[in-house]
Amino acid sequence: MGNLPSAAKHCLSYQQLLREHLWSGESVAGALDPAQEVSQLSGLPEYVKIVEVGPRDGLQNEKVIVPTDIKIEFINQLSQTGLSVIEVTSFVSSRWVPQMADHTEVMRGIHQYPGVRYPVLIPNLQGFHHAVAAGATEIAVFGAASESFIKKNINCSIEESMGRFEEVISSARHMDIPVRGYVSCALGCPYEGSITPQKVTEVSKRLYGMGCYEISLGDTIGVGTPGSMKMMLESVMKEIPPGALAVHCHDTYGQALANILTALQMGVNVVDSAVSGLGGCPYAKGASGNVATEDLIYMLNGMGLNTGVNLYKVMEAGDFICKAVNKTTNSKVAQAAFKARLE
Amino acid sequence: MGNLPSAAKHCLSYQQLLREHLWSGESVAGALDPAQEVSQLSGLPEYVKIVEVGPRDGLQNEKVIVPTDIKIEFINQLSQTGLSVIEVTSFVSSRWVPQVAAGATEIAVFGAASESFIKKNINCSIEESMGRFEEVISSARHMDIPVRGYVSCALGCPYEGSITPQKVTEVSKRLYGMGCYEISLGDTIGVGTPGSMKMMLESVMKEIPPGALAVHCHDTYGQALANILTALQMGVNVVDSAVSGLGGCPYAKGASGNVATEDLIYMLNGMGLNTGVNLYKVMEAGDFICKAVNKTTNSKVAQAAFKARLE
Numbered sequence: 021m022g023n024l025p026s027a028a029k030h031c032l033s034y035q036q037l038l039r040e041h042l043w044s045g046e047s048v049a050g051a052l053d054p055a056q057e058v059s060q061l062s063g064l065p066e067y068v069k070i071v072e073v074g075p076r077d078g079l080q081n082e083k084v085i086v087p088t089d090i091k092i093e094f095i096n097q098l099s100q101t102g103l104s105v106i107e108v109t110s111f112v113s114s115r116w117v118p119q120m121a122d123h124t125e126v127m128r129g130i131h132q133y134p135g136v137r138y139p140v141l142i143p144n145l146q147g148f149h150h151a152v153a154a155g156a157t158e159i160a161v162f163g164a165a166s167e168s169f170i171k172k173n174i175n176c177s178i179e180e181s182m183g184r185f186e187e188v189i190s191s192a193r194h195m196d197i198p199v200r201g202y203v204s205c206a207l208g209c210p211y212e213g214s215i216t217p218q219k220v221t222e223v224s225k226r227l228y229g230m231g232c233y234e235i236s237l238g239d240t241i242g243v244g245t246p247g248s249m250k251m252m253l254e255s256v257m258k259e260i261p262p263g264a265l266a267v268h269c270h271d272t273y274g275q276a277l278a279n280i281l282t283a284l285q286m287g288v289n290v291v292d293s294a295v296s297g298l299g300g301c302p303y304a305k306g307a308s309g310n311v312a313t314e315d316l317i318y319m320l321n322g323m324g325l326n327t328g329v330n331l332y333k334v335m336e337a338g339d340f341i342c343k344a345v346n347k348t349t350n351s352k353v354a355q356a357a358f359k360a361r362l363e
Numbered sequence: 364m365g366n367l368p369s370a371a372k373h374c375l376s377y378q379q380l381l382r383e384h385l386w387s388g389e390s391v392a393g394a395l396d397p398a399q400e401v402s403q404l405s406g407l408p409e410y411v412k413i414v415e416v417g418p419r420d421g422l423q424n425e426k427v428i429v430p431t432d433i434k435i436e437f438i439n440q441l442s443q444t445g446l447s448v449i450e451v452t453s454f455v456s457s458r459w460v461p462q463v464a465a466g467a468t469e470i471a472v473f474g475a476a477s478e479s480f481i482k483k484n485i486n487c488s489i490e491e492s493m494g495r496f497e498e499v500i501s502s503a504r505h506m507d508i509p510v511r512g513y514v515s516c517a518l519g520c521p522y523e524g525s526i527t528p529q530k531v532t533e534v535s536k537r538l539y540g541m542g543c544y545e546i547s548l549g550d551t552i553g554v555g556t557p558g559s560m561k562m563m564l565e566s567v568m569k570e571i572p573p574g575a576l577a578v579h580c581h582d583t584y585g586q587a588l589a590n591i592l593t594a595l596q597m598g599v600n601v602v603d604s605a606v607s608g609l610g611g612c613p614y615a616k617g618a619s620g621n622v623a624t625e626d627l628i629y630m631l632n633g634m635g636l637n638t639g640v641n642l643y644k645v646m647e648a649g650d651f652i653c654k655a656v657n658k659t660t661n662s663k664v665a666q667a668a669f670k671a672r673l674e
Contacts, residue, residue, distance in 0.1 A: 245629065245633025245634055246633065246634050247633045273629055273667055274588060274626035274662070274663035275633070277585060277586065277589040278592045304666075304668075307663070307667040308663060308666070315585035319557065322555070322557065323556055351585070352618070356584055
C-alpha cells in the first residue's frame with residue numbers, strides 16, 4: 021500500500037519486537053492483555069488445548085520416509101514446547117501406511133515427559149494390543165461420517181466399523197486407557213461431496229456413547245467454511261457437550277483458521293494442528309493439508325487465549341522436521357518470522 | 364487421517380461436484396442456502412462488496428515488471444468476473460486530479476496510523492499528510508470524484524510495532540471528515556488477529572459508521588480470513604483482496620502479502636453471503652496473471668482446485 025520503502029533493513033526495531041514477542045508467546049501489535057480478553061471476546065474459552073498431530077497425521081502424508089531416530093527427536097523436541105498432547109504414531113499395517121511402519125520403535129524410543137500425553141491411532145484389536153505392549157497409554161479410533169470414505173479406507177461399512185471400535189474401546193476402558201474418537205469427513209467427503217450434519221452427529225454420538233472421552237470432528241479435505249462449521253457443530257452439540265469436542269481442520273482451501281475461530285466462538289476448546297502444516301492432501305495432489313500449529317498459536321495468542329505452548333520452540337521443532345523431510349514450511353508465521361530474522 | 368486411500372483417482376465424482384460448485388459460486392459440502400444464512404449467522408451482512416486490489420497493490424509488490432498490455436488484459440478479465448470495484452489507480456497529487464479526471468472516476472489517498480511509516484513512505488508527518496490529502500480530496504470532490512481513504516498500519520507497524528486503536532480512529536476520522544466516502548483499514552504487515560481486529564474496530568466504529576468501513580488484511584501470518592470474519596461479524600461489509608494473493612510483503616522478504624480473492628470468495632460463498640462474483644472466472648484471471656509474473660498462485664483454493672482437475 022502506498023509507496024514502497026527501501027528494503028526491510030530499516031525495520032530492525034520491529035524485528036526486535038517480533039522476536040521478543042514470538043519468544044514470549046505474545047503477538048505483536050495490539051495483543052490483548054489476558055485480563056482484558058475475557059470481556060472483549062465474550063463466549064470464548066479461556067484455555068485452548070492444542071492436540072499436535074504432526075508426527076502422525078503430518079508425517080503420514082509426507083512422501084519422504086523419515087528415519088525412526090529423526091521421528092523420535094522430533095517428538096522429543098515437541099515435548100519441550102509446552103504442548104500437552106502429541107499424537108505419536110499409528111499402529112496400522114505397514115502395507116497401508118509405510119511411514120508408520122516403525123510405530124513400535126517410535127513409541128518405545130520417545131522420552132515420555134511428565135504432563136504430556138502421547139496418544140496413538142488404532143485400527144483394530146490387534147493394533148491395540150501391539151500399542152499397549154509398546155507402552156501406549158492413550159489411543160484413538162478413526163470413524164467417518166461417510167460410507168464411501170470408510171469403505172475406501174478400511175473396506176467396511178460405518179456399521180461394521182462401529183463393531184470393530186466397540187471391541188477396541190471396551191478393551192481399552194477395561195485397562196483404563198482413554199480413547200479419543202475421530203470422525204472424518206465432518207464437513208465434506210472426497211467421494212460423496214456434501215455430508216449432512218445429522219450423519220456427523222449420528223456417528224459422533226455412537227463413538228461418544230461407546231466411551232470415547234473426546235470426539236475430534238475432522239474437515240478431512242478442508243472444504244468447510246464458517247457456515248458449514250457452524251451448522252455441523254450446532255447439530256453435534258445437541259448430543260455431545262462442547263467440552264468433549266475437538267476440531268481437526270485442514271487448510272486445503274485456506275479456511276482452517278476461520279473455521280477454528282468459528283468453533284471456538286461456539287464453545288469448542290480443543291484444536292488439532294500439525295507443526296509446519298506438515299502433510300499434504302491425498303485428495304488434491306500438491307494442495308496443503310493440516311493447519312500449521314504455529315499459525316494457530318499465533319491467532320490464539322493474539323486473542324489472549326492461553327495455550328501453555330511456546331511459539332518460538334514450536335517453530336524450532338518445525339524447522340527441524342522441515343529440513344528432515346526436505347520441504348519448506350507451510351506455516352506462514354514461520355515463513356514471515358524466519359525471513360524477518362535474516363534481514 | 365486414518366489410512367491413505369490409493370491415490371486421488373477414485374475421487375472423480377467429487378471433482379465433478381467441485382468443478383460444478385466452483386463455477387456456480389457455491390461451495391461444496393454443507394454450503395448454506397442463502398435463505399437460511401441470515402438466520403444461521405446472525406449479525407452478518409447479506410452482501411459483501413469485494414474491492415479487488417490485485418492490479419495495484421498486488422502487482423506493485425511483484426518483482427517482475429508486467430507489460431502494459433498484460434495489465435490491461437488482466438483488468439479486462441477481472442471486469443468480467445462480477446467484481447464491482449477493481450483498483451487500478453495509485454496515489455495522486457492534487458496537481459494530477461484534473462488530468463486523472465479525464466479517465467478516472469474514483470481515487471484513493473493513503474494515510475497511516477503510524478508516524479514512522481508515513482515518514483518513511485512519503486517523508487512527512489501524519490499532520491502534514493493530512494494537509495496534502497485535504498488538497499486532493501477537495502479538488503476531487505469539486506469534480507464529483509469519490510475518494511477512498513486508506514489507513515495503513517491499522518493493526519501494527521513494521522517500525523513502531525503496536526499501534527493504538529485510538530490513533531487509528533483519529534486518522535480515520537479525519538479522512539472521513541474531509542470527505543472520503545469509505546475508509547479502508549489496512550493490516551499492512553498482517554500481524555493482526557481476531558483479538559486486535561475487534562479492539563481496533565470497536566474504537567473506529569465509535570466515530571465512523573460500519574457501512575463506511577472496509578478491511579484490507581494481509582495474510583503474512585495466515586490470519587487474514589479469520590480477521591476478515593471478525594470484521595464481518597462486527598458489521599463491516601467491504602473487503603479488499605487480490606487475485607492469487609499477488610504481492611509479497613516488503614517488510615518480510617519471501618513472506619506473503621495480500622489475501623487471495625479466491626480464498627475470500629470461497630469463504631463468503633460457504634457462509635451464504637452474496638458477492639456477485641464468479642469464483643471460477645476469478646481463478647481463470649488468477650491463472651493468467653500468475654503465468655505473466657512467473658509465479659505460482661498464493662491462493663489455496665486455486666491450488667486445490669487446479670490440482671484436483673489434473674487427476
